[in-house]
Amino acid sequence: MSTVASVDVLIVGGGxxxxxxxxxxxxxxxxxxxxxxxxxxGAATAASMGHLVVLDDDAAELxxxxxxxxxxxxxAPSLPATAEYRRNGTLWIARNVEEMAEAQRKQWRLAxxxxxxxxxxxxxxxxxxxxxxxxxxxxxxxxxxxxxxPPVAAAWLARQAAAQGAQIRCGxxxxxxVEGAVLLDDGSELRAPHIIVANGCAAPELLYGxxxxxxxxxxxxxxxxxxxxxxxxxELGYMQSAHGGDGESVAFNVQPRPSGQLLLxxxxxxxDVSSTVTPRLIQRLILRAQEFxxxxxxxxxxxxxxxxxxxxxxxxxxxxxxxARAGVWLACGHEGLGVTTALGTADLxxxxxxxxxxxxxxxxxxxxxxxxxxxxxx
Amino acid sequence: xxxxxxxxxxxxxxxxxxxxAVSAERAGARALLVDMQAEPGGQIWRGQWNKATDSTxxxxxxxLRASPVEGRYGLRLVDVPAPGEFVFDGADGPLRxxxxxxxxxxxxxxxxxxxxxxxxxxxxxxGGLQVLAxxxxxxxxxxxxxxxxxxxxLAAAASLRSLGAQIVLIAEQxxxxxxxxxxSGLLGTPHKVVQAAGxxxxxxxxxxxxxxxxxxxxGDNEVRSVIVRRGRQIVQLDCDALAVGYGxxxxxxxxxxxxxxxxxxxxxxxxxxxxxxxxxxCAGEGTGIGGIDQxxxxxxxxGCAAAGRAELAATAQRRRRGSERFAAHLRRHFGLRAELRSxxxxxxxxxxxxxxxxxxxxxCSSMRDARLQTRLGMGHCQARVCGAACxxxxxxxxxxxxxxxxPAGLSCFNLSTSAENPQEPT
Numbered sequence: 001m002s003t004v005a006s007v008d009v010l011i012v013g014g015g016x017x018x019x020x021x022x023x024x025x026x027x028x029x030x031x032x033x034x035x036x037x038x039x040x041x042g043a044a045t046a047a048s049m050g051h052l053v054v055l056d057d058d059a060a061e062l063x064x065x066x067x068x069x070x071x072x073x074x075x076a077p078s079l080p081a082t083a084e085y086r087r088n089g090t091l092w093i094a095r096n097v098e099e100m101a102e103a104q105r106k107q108w109r110l111a112x113x114x115x116x117x118x119x120x121x122x123x124x125x126x127x128x129x130x131x132x133x134x135x136x137x138x139x140x141x142x143x144x145x146x147x148x149x150p151p152v153a154a155a156w157l158a159r160q161a162a163a164q165g166a167q168i169r170c171g172x173x174x175x176x177x178v179e180g181a182v183l184l185d186d187g188s189e190l191r192a193p194h195i196i197v198a199n200g201c202a203a204p205e206l207l208y209g210x211x212x213x214x215x216x217x218x219x220x221x222x223x224x225x226x227x228x229x230x231x232x233x234x235e236l237g238y239m240q241s242a243h244g245g246d247g248e249s250v251a252f253n254v255q256p257r258p259s260g261q262l263l264l265x266x267x268x269x270x271x272d273v274s275s276t277v278t279p280r281l282i283q284r285l286i287l288r289a290q291e292f293x294x295x296x297x298x299x300x301x302x303x304x305x306x307x308x309x310x311x312x313x314x315x316x317x318x319x320x321x322x323x324a325r326a327g328v329w330l331a332c333g334h335e336g337l338g339v340t341t342a343l344g345t346a347d348l349x350x351x352x353x354x355x356x357x358x359x360x361x362x363x364x365x366x367x368x369x370x371x372x373x374x375x376x377x378x
Numbered sequence: 379x380x381x382x383x384x385x386x387x388x389x390x391x392x393x394x395x396x397x398x399a400v401s402a403e404r405a406g407a408r409a410l411l412v413d414m415q416a417e418p419g420g421q422i423w424r425g426q427w428n429k430a431t432d433s434t435x436x437x438x439x440x441x442l443r444a445s446p447v448e449g450r451y452g453l454r455l456v457d458v459p460a461p462g463e464f465v466f467d468g469a470d471g472p473l474r475x476x477x478x479x480x481x482x483x484x485x486x487x488x489x490x491x492x493x494x495x496x497x498x499x500x501x502x503x504x505g506g507l508q509v510l511a512x513x514x515x516x517x518x519x520x521x522x523x524x525x526x527x528x529x530x531x532l533a534a535a536a537s538l539r540s541l542g543a544q545i546v547l548i549a550e551q552x553x554x555x556x557x558x559x560x561x562s563g564l565l566g567t568p569h570k571v572v573q574a575a576g577x578x579x580x581x582x583x584x585x586x587x588x589x590x591x592x593x594x595x596x597g598d599n600e601v602r603s604v605i606v607r608r609g610r611q612i613v614q615l616d617c618d619a620l621a622v623g624y625g626x627x628x629x630x631x632x633x634x635x636x637x638x639x640x641x642x643x644x645x646x647x648x649x650x651x652x653x654x655x656x657x658x659x660c661a662g663e664g665t666g667i668g669g670i671d672q673x674x675x676x677x678x679x680x681g682c683a684a685a686g687r688a689e690l691a692a693t694a695q696r697r698r699r700g701s702e703r704f705a706a707h708l709r710r711h712f713g714l715r716a717e718l719r720s721x722x723x724x725x726x727x728x729x730x731x732x733x734x735x736x737x738x739x740x741x742c743s744s745m746r747d748a749r750l751q752t753r754l755g756m757g758h759c760q761a762r763v764c765g766a767a768c769x770x771x772x773x774x775x776x777x778x779x780x781x782x783x784x785p786a787g788l789s790c791f792n793l794s795t796s797a798e799n800p801q802e803p804t
Binding site: 038302305 | 457459460743744746747750751752756757758760780781782785786787788789790791792793
């Protein structure tokens with residue numbers, strides 16, 4: 001069988017990033033086809049916590065995440081209730097004086113991006129979150145951060161795209177990427193002058209040499225009888241100390257679900273590409289969480305699962321043209337920040353593709369920064 | 379965490395598990411029998427441990443008492459973190475068992491299908507109400523409609539009647555031709571005829587309708603009446619309770635968590651009850667619904683094989699073939715009719731744990747899609763109820779089991795070992 005169809009833009013991957021791009025480009029009037037081999041939002045999107053958070057590890061990340069969080073806030077009134085968008089805020093927790101000093105530096109950095117935050121003393125922290133352990137130094141409250149349920153948000157974006165004429169094709173994979181077209185698993189061919197690879201960890205399957213590695217994570221959700229928590233709770237050492245290196249790491253990161261359940265994270269490891277739950281890491285995750293939330297000792301686990309973060313060597317996503325092949329664009333490698341930055345990614349990619357004014361500096365995300373590796377591969 | 383070591387671990391103390399544990403010990407292995415109920419017997423021999431009224435139950439439960447099998451009850455399997463390692467949760471906290479071989483004898487559960495009103499108080503599973511009533515739930519004087527499919531309906535109705543309930547009607551969805559064929563097929567297994575005759579004797583005077591099914595349960599705060607359809611006929615019957623179950627489905631969570639291959643929704647086993655995973659055996663309803671004879675004979679074979687003495691089960695092999703014929707017969711004549719797929723309305727609840735409506739699930743493309751988009755099957759029961767319904771309604775396969783297999787205390791994930799252990803079972 002060899003049927004040929006043609007569109008302006010073909011998007012490979014129906015995670016939240018691919019769906020956001022489909023919505024953005026369909027809204028711009030392009031004919032769009034999104035191809036997803038499984039179900040919408042079924043891979044990293046499904047495994048993620050859905051924490052919409054401004055991160056400030058470097059200026060580029062701060063610009064992308066701050067812009068994206070503002071976009072989610074603007075979109076919030078249109079989202080369906082089942083997307084469970086809430087602005088509960090993030091509470092960054094400091095355990096000691098050094099981390100309190102880091103909280104102050106974080107407050108200053110966030111302020112540079114126009115993000116308000118509030119330093120909390122130990123007493124104020126206990127007042128905000130009475131379930132937290134005694135003896136913590138304080139924290140930083142970022143009230144504008146939010147959370148949502150990513151698979152529903154992704155599917156909603158895809159429906160918005162479809163309402164503006166985009167084709168959304170699930171259950172069919174892309175077998176091969178050729179000049180100006182892709183070959184699908186069903187034998188048909190889809191031609192498009194622009195092909196956007198937004199399939200996260202699967203990008204290297206289509207583009208040999210795409211600099212993406214799988215970084216495994218574990219999550220666990222409790223039943224509804226869990227300690228009461230209001231904010232997303234994250235330890236201040238989250239990126240700096242806990243997840244900064246390339247080794248196996250565990251950091252305290254807890255999210256209250258609207259149901260009263262608690263979602264416990266997070267772990268990071270590179271060495272393991274099997275999707276099975278590793279008992280040792282679940283144990284470490286629980287012990288870490290119990291240090292901050294002692295009430296978890298009597299909580300009940302409902303389910304634990306794993307997922308893979310698409311990770312680049314410099315931990316920044318790849319958004320822009322792929323230098324090795326004309327007409328191919330990348331929107332992948334978002335590691336743990338794909339849900340937060342999906343809307344910003346879509347806007348940045350659309351601006352480049354349509355020749356519009358860029359919403360923020362695109363250079364830090366240009367796939368060309370790995371040009372040496374790429375030219376090698378091409 | 380407390381720890382135990384055993385040569386053969388038997389998961390489930392119903393007829394198959396009891397036969398497996400007793401047979402493994404007879405064949406020279408040390409066996410540990412674990413069940414989540416407080417005492418052995420499973421669903422079918424519930425209450426027989428202390429007061430056996432059934433002769434087969436008495437024989438096997440006495441054999442278990444006389445055997446050196448170590449029994450641990452009130453323990454629910456929650457995780458299988460590594461090959462040969464099983465973590466249970468119970469009132470005394472978690473217990474980890476290390477074993478060389480395992481026999482899964484996890485039984486079956488009732489298939490419940492959604493229809494308008496099925497979540498009203500007073501609507502029970504047929505087997506479910508039978509168990510509740512045996513445990514003291516008052517049914518005396520209550521008007522009960524028993525509906526659904528399969529031989530379990532007769533057993534449930536007879537048992538409810540013996541406890542004083544007034545059985546308004548037994549509505550069997552299978553047609554009379556299938557029922558007649560099923561009945562005449564039993565002539566090859568005379569004791570099944572005796573069993574059936576015994577049940578019918580207890581049900582003299584109770585209306586029994588074939589080709590009939592409940593389309594709706596009505597009532598404000600609890601069920602007051604049901605609508606029963608038979609062909610073009612529709613009748614409304616007043617009642618105080620509805621016991622409705624559409625046959626049994628194998629419990630396969632443990633087997634799937636261990637990676638065992640499934641065929642047609644049941645665990646695949648070879649003639650020695652060995653699954654596709656080395657050292658893991660399965661006996662009883664898990665291998666396909668076949669009733670108590672199949673459970674006992676498969677348990678014997680699995681116990682001997684797990685003890686490394688499969689040859690001791692040579693006579694059981696012949697009986698196994700007979701039980702297979704009965705199982706095939708059961709499948710052939712109690713297939714569910716297509717009309718049952720259209721009972722639920724779009725607003726009828728399908729997943730009770732997460733309050734997901736039939737219409738929301740119907741819009742999804744697979745179990746996984748439905749889990750992600752609606753949270754169907756993501757709640758407390760982990761799709762034990764709605765999973766079997768979705769399999770029938772939409773043809774969806776079961777989702778991959780994730781730990782824990784049942785909600786479990788966070789301490790079940792603590793790998794450190796307490797000082798007094800590990801110990802050998804004595």
